[in-house]
Every structure is written in C-alpha cells, then in structure tokens.
Amino acid sequence: MKLPVKLGAMTKSIPNRKEILSRLAQLEILLCRLQDELLVCEHKNTVVQDCIDRADKTLKSAVQKLGRGDFESATHLANVIFLRLNFGKQLMVAEILESEIGESEFLQLTELDATHESILAASFARSDRIIREFIEQCKSK
Amino acid sequence: MEWVRKIETYFVTPKVSTHKALDLLVATISETNKVVEITQSTFKNRALAHLTLAEEQYDLALKHFQQGEYTACQRQIELSSTHLQMAQLLLDGQSEVEIDSIAAVFDFPKDSTEYLLNHLLESIARTKLIVESGNLHVSQKAQDILFETVKVAKQSLSALKNDEIEDARHFCVAALLLLTRVCALLSIDNRQSPWQVDFPEAAVDEPVARVRHLLREMTTCLNLIADAGIVNSAKIERHFKEAEEHLGESITAIMEAEFYLVENAVIAALSELDLVRQLAAHSASATEPDDRNVLFSAERSFKALEAESSKIVRIAQKVAVRDFRIFQRRIDSALVYFGRAAFQFKGDNLPEALRLATAAYLDLDFAWQIALTTAKPEYRDADF
Numbered sequence: 001m002k003l004p005v006k007l008g009a010m011t012k013s014i015p016n017r018k019e020i021l022s023r024l025a026q027l028e029i030l031l032c033r034l035q036d037e038l039l040v041c042e043h044k045n046t047v048v049q050d051c052i053d054r055a056d057k058t059l060k061s062a063v064q065k066l067g068r069g070d071f072e073s074a075t076h077l078a079n080v081i082f083l084r085l086n087f088g089k090q091l092m093v094a095e096i097l098e099s100e101i102g103e104s105e106f107l108q109l110t111e112l113d114a115t116h117e118s119i120l121a122a123s124f125a126r127s128d129r130i131i132r133e134f135i136e137q138c139k140s141k
Numbered sequence: 142m143e144w145v146r147k148i149e150t151y152f153v154t155p156k157v158s159t160h161k162a163l164d165l166l167v168a169t170i171s172e173t174n175k176v177v178e179i180t181q182s183t184f185k186n187r188a189l190a191h192l193t194l195a196e197e198q199y200d201l202a203l204k205h206f207q208q209g210e211y212t213a214c215q216r217q218i219e220l221s222s223t224h225l226q227m228a229q230l231l232l233d234g235q236s237e238v239e240i241d242s243i244a245a246v247f248d249f250p251k252d253s254t255e256y257l258l259n260h261l262l263e264s265i266a267r268t269k270l271i272v273e274s275g276n277l278h279v280s281q282k283a284q285d286i287l288f289e290t291v292k293v294a295k296q297s298l299s300a301l302k303n304d305e306i307e308d309a310r311h312f313c314v315a316a317l318l319l320l321t322r323v324c325a326l327l328s329i330d331n332r333q334s335p336w337q338v339d340f341p342e343a344a345v346d347e348p349v350a351r352v353r354h355l356l357r358e359m360t361t362c363l364n365l366i367a368d369a370g371i372v373n374s375a376k377i378e379r380h381f382k383e384a385e386e387h388l389g390e391s392i393t394a395i396m397e398a399e400f401y402l403v404e405n406a407v408i409a410a411l412s413e414l415d416l417v418r419q420l421a422a423h424s425a426s427a428t429e430p431d432d433r434n435v436l437f438s439a440e441r442s443f444k445a446l447e448a449e450s451s452k453i454v455r456i457a458q459k460v461a462v463r464d465f466r467i468f469q470r471r472i473d474s475a476l477v478y479f480g481r482a483a484f485q486f487k488g489d490n491l492p493e494a495l496r497l498a499t500a501a502y503l504d505l506d507f508a509w510q511i512a513l514t515t516a517k518p519e520y521r522d523a524d525f
Contacts, residue, residue, distance in 0.1 A: 025230035067220030080302045082247040089240045090266030098273040107272040109291045116460045127449040138495040
C-alpha cells in the first residue's frame with residue numbers, strides 16, 4: 001500500500017524504496033556530470049557551484065533518511081536535489097553559450113559572482129554602448 | 142519443504158537473524174570492494190565514498206551486535222546496505238542519464254510548490270540565457286533586482302528543504318514578481334521585449350494579481366516617459382521612486398505572508414504613477430518633442446558616462462590596474478571629449494560632436510586594453 005506524501009499543496013503517493021534509491025543514484029550521477037562540466041567551463045559560476053554543493057549535502061541527508069526507512073523525507077529531499085541540479089544545469093547552458101559567444105555583457109546572478117574584473121568589464125561595456133548610441137544619434141540626426 | 146522453512150523462521154531468534162544479516166552485509170561489502178578496485182567507472186570515487194560509509198555503518202552495527210542491541214544493529218545494517226546499493230548503482234554506470242530524462246520522474250503537480258519553484262529557477266536561467274545570447278544591456282538597477290531575485294529564490298529552496306512549504310511558496314512568488322520587474326527593465330533598457338515571465342495559474346491569487354497589475358502599469362509609465370524623453374525631471378523621478386518603494390513594500394508583504402498590506406501599497410504606488418503621468422503630460426505639452434529628445438540624449442549620455450567612468454577608476458584602483466596613471470588620464474580624457482561632444486550636439490554642430498565622441502571612444506578603448514588585456518595598448522581604428 002502506498003502512503004500519501006505532502007508535496008506542497010498536493011498529495012502524492014510515496015515511491016517504494018527501490019524507486020527512491022534509483023532516483024538518488026540518478027541524481028548523484030547528474031551531480032557528478034555537472035561538476036565535471038563546471039570544471040572545464042571557462043567561467044566558474046559560483047551559483048552553479050553552490051547548487052552542486054548544496055545538492056551534494058542534501059543527497060547525503062536523503063540517503064540517510066532512506067537508510068532509516070523514512071521514505072517520505074527521502075522523497076522530499078530528492079525533489080529538492082532535483083530542483084538545485086536542474087537550476088545548475090540550466091545555468092551551465094547559459095555559461096557555455098557565453099564562453100562560445102565571448103561577448104562583453106555578462107549577467108551576474110549574485111554579488112559573489114561579480115569579481116572586480118567582471119564589474120570592470122561590465123562597466124566598460126556600458127560606457128562603450130553609451131558612446132556608440134551617441135554616435136548613432138549624431139549620424140542619424 | 143516449505144512448512145519446515147516456515148517453522149525455522151518462526152524459531153529464529155533476533156540474534157540469529159541479525160547475525161545472518163551481518164554475514165550477508167560483510168560479504169556484500171567485500172564483493173563491492175573488489176568491483177570498486179577494478180572498475181574504470183567515471184563514478185568510482187563517489188562509489189568509493191558510499192562504500193566507506195557502508196563500512197563505517199557496518200562497524201557500528203557490529204558494536205551493537207556485540208552489546209546485544211539487535212534492533213539498533215539492524216538499523217545500522219539497513220543504513221549500511223543503503224550506501225552499498227548506492228555504490229552498486231553508481232558502478233552500474235547509468236552514464237546516459239540526462240536532466241531531461243530524469244525530469245520526467247520529477248513531474249511535479251502543477252499547483253505544488255515544487256512546480257512553482259522549478260518554474261522560477263528555470264525562468265531565472267532563461268533570463269540569463271537570453272541576456273547572454275542577445276548580448277543585452279543590463280543596467281545597474283536591473284542587476285541589483287536580479288541579485289535580490291536569486292537571493293529570495295535561494296530562501297525559497299532552503300524553506301522547501303526544511304519542509305516549510307508555505308514559506309517556500311511565498312518566497313517563490315515574491316521572486317517571480319521581482320524577476321518580472323527585471324525583465325521589464327531589460328525590455329526598456331534594450332528597447333525590445335526579451336521575454337515575459339510566465340506566471341503559473343497556481344501562483345496567481347488576488348494579492349499577486351494586484352502586484353502584477355502594478356508592475357504592468359510601471360512598465361507602461363516608464364515607456365511613456367522614456368518615449369517623451371523627459372527622464373531627467375526631478376519631480377517625475379521622485380514620484381517614480383516613491384512608486385518603486387511601494388512596489389517593494391507590496392512584494393515584501395507577499396514574502397512575509399502579510400497580504401493585508403499589499404492592497405494599500407499597490408494603491409499608493411498607483412497614485413504615484415498617476416502623478417508621474419500627469420507631470421509627464423505637462424512636460425510634454427511644454428516643449429516640442431524633437432527638442433526634448435535632443436536635450437535628453439546628450440545630457441543623459443554624458444551623465445551616464447560620467448557615472449561609469451568614476452566607477453571604472455574606482456575599481457581599477459582596487460585591482461591595481463597596470464600603468465594606473467596612464468589609465469586614469471585616458472579615462473579622464475575620454476570624459477572631457479565626450480562632454481565637449483555633448484555640448485556640440487546640443488549646438489547642432491554634429492560633425493564636431495561626432496569627431497569628439499570618436500576621440501572619447503578611442504581613449505576609452507585604450508584604457509580598456511590597459512585594464513583588461515596584457516598586450517601593449519595602442520590607439521585602434523573605431524569600428525563604426
């Protein structure tokens with residue numbers, strides 16, 4: 001018999017032990033791959049690293065909960081791990097694109113993410129744009 | 142015979158059954174150890190970490206067994222075997238696992254907090270992707286609100302992890318509203334609509350609908366004053382800032398589940414926007430549109446470059462940019478040239494304005510090379 005699990009405002013049946021174990025193993029594999037992708041990425045996005053670190057910590061708790069037979073908590077934590085890894089993965093797509101394009105505009109997601117160099121580069125990019133816009137106006141008037 | 146086995150099971154004591162489980166566990170640990178030693182799996186280290194934890198749990202189980210604590214021992218065995226199973230699953234190597242395939246497993250119900258949060262996080266990532274791919278201009282204001290959005294999204298995730306579902310939901314909705322504001326600013330700054338933040342139905346209740354209405358009104362109002370070219374009016378700026386503060390109050394009220402405060406904050410903000418509209422209409426009728434645009438462009442551009450220049454010098458000093466004195470002279474010179482260009486622009490001396498602005502650009506590019514490259518700086522041809 002499957003028991004109800006609180007999932008936000010919804011109730012959903014709890015997966016069995018084998019299913020939860022399989023989910024956690026798949027999440028751990030994704031976590032490893034995301035870490036590998038970040039290692040080779042030119043810009044080490046601190047938000048992605050934070051997603052990985054926190055997902056790793058939550059994964060350890062989830063395995064503990066599963067080992068102690070608390071399937072509901074393990075399922076809930078697996079959901080949280082997925083949310084963190086999915087976010088990290090989506091951000092990596094943008095990071096990889098940014099490395100490929102190599103344009104000057106770079107969207108920082110946290111203040112930690114903003115190194116002095118990146119702030120300087122962004123400020124130069126804005127100045128460049130201001131002058132270009134001005135020149136366009138001179139030409140078009 | 143089946144009945145003999147049943148009787149045997151019936152008479153098996155906790156000590157015997159626990160002993161059997163321990164034997165089985167130690168055999169499995171040993172077997173997994175052998176596999177880990179020879180495996181070429183990418184996930185070998187992670188499997189090894191689980192194996193180490195399984196061994197630690199086994200040691201604890203053994204201690205409980207020696208002290209006759211069979212229930213506690215069985216709990217440790219269960220935990221140890223969970224780590225072993227994780228190690229084995231990792232070694233089995235499901236390297237083809239992709240986020241898209243696993244997303245089907247985590248198919249959250251549409252009105253769950255998990256669904257909303259996933260939607261929020263994907264929307265933040267999408268915004269980043271659109272800005273990077275379109276090389277969109279990001280103003281300091283949009284950047285600051287985005288920092289706040291990500292901070293609140295992280296609070297939502299932490300609340301969800303701690304099983305504080307309602308708090309997680311409020312944080313999540315607040316972050317979605319903040320992100321809507323970021324996207325509105327991006328669209329105004331870049332004179333194009335990069336994309337609209339989609340609000341899942343489950344996230345829209347009465348207070349949220351009110352704030353969304355306010356956000357739309359603010360965007361319309363900003364477009365109106367930008368089109369009219371009268372942003373540098375102190376009165377308009379003051380009232381718009383007041384409206385922004387009330388918007389902030391309404392979002393904070395949603396975050397803190399004080400929904401009764403939302404209505405008043407939104408009404409106050411809308412009143413400020415009405416004043417902004419009236420002032421804008423008055424300014425628009427006072428001057429010819431073409432003249433206003435001319436004044437606005439030149440002055441606003443100079444002020445913006447002045448602000449960026451002082452920021453550039455401040456940070457360059459912090460990071461100890463090479464040849465700092467030359468660097469600073471080039472930045473100062475760029476600003477002087479640009480100031481003169483703005484003056485000539487206002488006087489309608491466009492060829493001179495163009496020449497001076499180009500000179501400013503060349504100095505800025507020279508400074509850029511000093512700060513952000515290792516090559517010897519040189520005056521390069523402008524690419525416009």
